[in-house]
Amino acid sequence: MIPGPTPVPENVLSCMSKHPIGHRSGDFQEIVQKTTEQLKWLHQTKADVLTITGSGTAAMEAGIINTLSKGDQVICGDNGKFGERWVKVAKAYGLDVKVIKADWGQQLDPDEFKRILEKDTDKQIKAVILTHSETSTGVINDLQAINNEVKNHGKAITIADCVTSLGACNIPMDDWGIDVIASGSQKGYMIPPGLSFVAMSKRAWDANSKSDLPKFYLDLNQYLKTVNKNSNPFTPAINLYFALEESLTMMQNEGLNNIFSRHARHQKATQEGIKAMGLNLFAKEEFGSPAITAVHPENIDAESIRKSIKNNFDILLAGGQDHLKGKIFRIGHLGFVNDRDIISVISALESTLDKMGQLKAPSGKGISKAISILNNA
Ligand SMILES: Cc1ncc(COP(=O)(O)O)c(C=O)c1O
Known part of the structure; x- marks a missing residue:
């Protein structure tokens, strides 16, 4: 009973014990098509949800490098180990990071975000980056309230780590207007580690067209192009896709x-x-x-x-x-x-x-x- 890797149902495990199929085959395309629709259902969105072979941190990093440019001002919420990780990733890419902190075990204060965003009248802040469920402390941050402040700002986007909240509580991506959601397979998805997911709103794609941070394996444009053909830019973890299809079907049956x-x-x-x-x-x-x-x-x-x-x-x-x-x-x-x-x-x-x-x-x-x-x- 750790917060990930979480238990994997037997039927999901047994789906994986098949010979891998070709990732350019029609059979695999059918799986990509189905799981992409299922992922949209899970994220409650019409936006693109892209599947990466990599752990949750790959999806977090992809969210940053696909929407931002060197020197961009960003706010990172930090009230635990995974908030700290956001700060490290943002700094690794040369972003100008302002950190809003709360003690470990406390919630991030939406008013602090509001104050800083309201002061930014010349709209220099490009993103607000935070962890929804802070696994290190068992705290859920008020993503909806903080995202509302971002919406009032009008220019910044919200990049959210929903690694341990997606599939556990309501995150209506489109209704709330969240721009980037990162998640990982070994959590609410009930499958082993190895896949991660990035959902990108239209505003996030607009930001992407100006983004100059270096990227290759995690360049989401490559994933978007190929997902539209029900495929993947590189050789994905094919057997994890078998598991994903099964687990998302279980989730859809439960509702x-x-x-x-x-x-x-x-x-x-x-x-x-x-x-x-x-x-x-x-x-x-x-x-x-x-x-x-x-x-x-x-x-x-x-x-x-x-x-x-x-x-x-x-x-x-x-x-x-x-x-x-x-x-x-x-x-x-x-x-x-x-x-x-x-x-x-x-x-x-x-x-x-x-x-x-x-x-x-x-x-x-x-x-x-x-x-x-x-x-x-
Ligand atoms: C809140 C949170 N964010 C991100 C991650 C991603 O970690 P990993 O790259 O190990 O999948 C985790 C994993 O425990 C997590 O709990």
């Missing part, structure tokens, strides 16, 4: 609203179960990510809890990153997760704390709270 409400139920049951057993949430509940819940145990080494759950229950949780190592652990509830998984992890946690003599609430309080949410939400 977007059902997927979002399943994640919301699991998030709530996890949060409430943790509180009921006397543990602290790292991020406030109101801005907890639907994909991941970070737990901040007081006076106990978070790593010892995590290791004990792995050793005794074979459930893998994620640890804290950087300065949060040993301070927090993170429970992923993203993608192919069901009620049994939530019940197992909350019970395992409660049992582990009990064994360590660290359970602060009566035994069973956490799991009964989680079950009541699962049964009634």
Whole structure:
């Protein structure tokens, strides 16, 4: 139960155990055509959604280098490890980066974006770049509110890392008017790592026509040209496309609203179960990510809890990153997760704390709270 790679359904796995087909064959073209339509459905957009062989960071980098030019002013939101990554990518390409920070575990403040964007009367800011679900801390940023400020600015585009929010909560790309969305296969898509996706609005393509940052493998114009012929510029991870077609079909059968409400139920049951057993949430509940819940145990080494759950229950949780190592652990509830998984992890946690003599609430309080949410939400 880490936030990625997430569990892969058996039927998706078995789709991959076929001989690869030629990537210029008619059979492969059919898969590209179908998955491209399915990806548009998932992004709730009529815009282009392009598939890259590479991890989520490739899609993030593609978003930047295909829309911006050397020296462009950009704002990066940074309230965790993946916000930091945006800053690093933007600086690597010589952009003029202004960082809006929030402490790890806090949400980015849309008013800070508003203030800076309103002051930019000569429209020098070309992009606002942020992480939607900050996996390192379990915080969801208010993408809609920040994007509204970008829309009021009128010239900048929004580039969003939706790597752990797409397929977990509602992100209507066209309704909200988001310009670039980056995501990766090993998350809500329920398939192994190796594919990433960039959705580009018309405004993003307008920006692309002026963009002079260097690009070759990640030049999205090549992907656009070939996707229009149901193909791909290079040899893609063909077997991952088999998996993608199957997993997106599963998602379509479940339906977007059902997927979002399943994640919301699991998030709530996890949060409430943790509180009921006397543990602290790292991020406030109101801005907890639907994909991941970070737990901040007081006076106990978070790593010892995590290791004990792995050793005794074979459930893998994620640890804290950087300065949060040993301070927090993170429970992923993203993608192919069901009620049994939530019940197992909350019970395992409660049992582990009990064994360590660290359970602060009566035994069973956490799991009964989680079950009541699962049964009634
Ligand atoms: C929020 C977020 N952004 C981006 C990434 C992309 O990482 P990768 O390049 O390892 O797929 C991840 C992966 O964990 C993530 O959680």
